[in-house]
Amino acid sequence: MNVLIIDDESLIRDVVKEYCLNEGFSVLEAENGIDGLEILESNSVDIIVLDIMMPKMDGYTFFSKMKEKYQIPTIVLSARGEEYDKLFGFSIGIDDYLTKPFSPKELIARIKAIAKRYKKEDINEFTYLGIRVDFKGRVLYVDNEEISITPKEFDLLKYFIENPNTAITREQILNKVWGYDYFGDDRTIDTHIKILRNKLGNYRDIIVTVRSIGYKFIYEKN
8 A cells, every 4th residue: 555645744754654664555755735746646646644734735735636636535644633624624525634743553543444445445447558357247358358367366466456556575465365374485476477467468568577576566647
């Protein structure tokens, strides 16, 4: 999961980043709303942790501009704890509001809860380039042709799609796709990915090898 932290206080960013990394999340940082919007242009973000009072562009202005193009769950992390501030935030569509000083553990719990809720609301289909994936029917189409794919290959593809533009280790793939009780080795991963790439045909290069780490699913937003 990719978390974008937008806060002008570097200490706050460092604390949130440390706890997110401990949970295995990927972290992006910005110190104001303008930088935050620029990050969204070139990165896939799953959830935003957003301060309100920042220079150049405040949090609510950022949120309004962000909503014009993206639908990303957002948690406000602010020193402004008045009821009015919270009600206003909820009225414009933020998902949660946490007042500073805050408990990093509570923030992580709220991030997980929101991510879980959004995951349940995920769309049933993924379309990119000439690839279409029907999650409900567990069917892969490449250039409108149905491709034969095993259950494990489908689970592997789904895991990549759910974690775009993120370097994923072979160990993470084994744990998430095969399960913690699996005693296979790296060759199992490499073999399945080689087969999956072949089935993606002209789009095989969207799964790239990250040297000394594992693999990455490349997804470029329009």
